[in-house]
Amino acid sequence: MPSFAVLELRAALLTWYSQSGRNLPWRQTCDPYAIWVSEIMLQQTQVKTVIPYFDRWMLQFPTIEAIAAADLQSVLKAWEGLGYYARARNLHRAAQDIVQQHDGIFPTELDAVLALPGIGRTTAGGILSAAFNQPLAILDGNVKRVLARLIALDVPIAKALPRLWKLSQDLVDPKHGRDFNQALMDLGATVCTPHNPACLVCPWQSHCQAYNLGTQSQIPMSETRAPVPHKQIGVAVIWNDRGQILIDRRKPEGLLGGLWEFPGGKVEAGETIEACIQREIQEELGITIAVGERLIVVNHTYTHFRVTLNVHHCRYLSGDPQTIACDEIRWVTLAELDQFPFPKANLQIIAALRQGEAQSSRAPLK
């Protein structure tokens, strides 16, 4: 039996949502596939970033059958730039699972949804509540922050996940799972923000323990995180005498799995960039190159480390390229690079190559 406070919280939130909720593309439909795609794209990714990817995706892959039948490279190409590429690989694999095990129809049972790769408890609850109005709890970054403040949580969120899940499940309106969950996320995204929350317009102000204690800016408590290492990387743009460039496809798992790249590797202590590139290419591709002039230096930050890509033009000399540390190797022209999915840092290298080509065509070298 829900308490009076819970009934009040539900009513206040739903009223606020009807007036102040966001109008988002994936809220125009109850198609579980479209909602699923949006939920995966939105993992650790801001709404503004997702919208253009979502719109393009639904035109290119409008149904579960379409994505299941697509090849992984075109799926990764559509995901290019979004990051966390395991999401795209899992989405692709899950669509094939649904075709084989569920006759192509997105399952409505929570356990069946949770069994799909890439779908955890929050995403499952998000899909089933949005598509079928099921009253299932969610606990994403927004909801964690809102609920932590609601109860003035005095420990870091990571140490209170079971409590927060129970609270989310106790609060969700049994008749309005869809709107309640969407409202809770909107509240976190637009009112109960990480910095300077707009408590004066919050529908939960009078119930919020953090607000009543004046501690909303200190909750949730910050988690400690390790310092990020910085790596120097030597990268080779290897040209053959036909004007082609060598690229390789990374192994399917792990960092940037399945994407293409310009080969290279980590600079060891006391090693020059040129020596590093020569050594890495010999070790990983089994070919001998001559390292030439520098093309570009690219700084890039990942979640847990930072890299500096020191990119040099190189000339192929000898040897037959071997897939020692990668899945596939190709010689391609500059124009063909568009067809392959690359990590963001490598797109800067391609842009530099294009710029160099444009300049040399305006003022050809003698």
Added chain:
DNA sequence: CACTCGTGGAC
């Protein structure tokens, strides 16, 4: 369970 896994926005 702590760690891995991208990128961009906001400040």
Added chain:
DNA sequence: TGTCCAAGAGT
């Protein structure tokens, strides 16, 4: 410039 953190999941 650095720091935090986004509709988290897999291991």
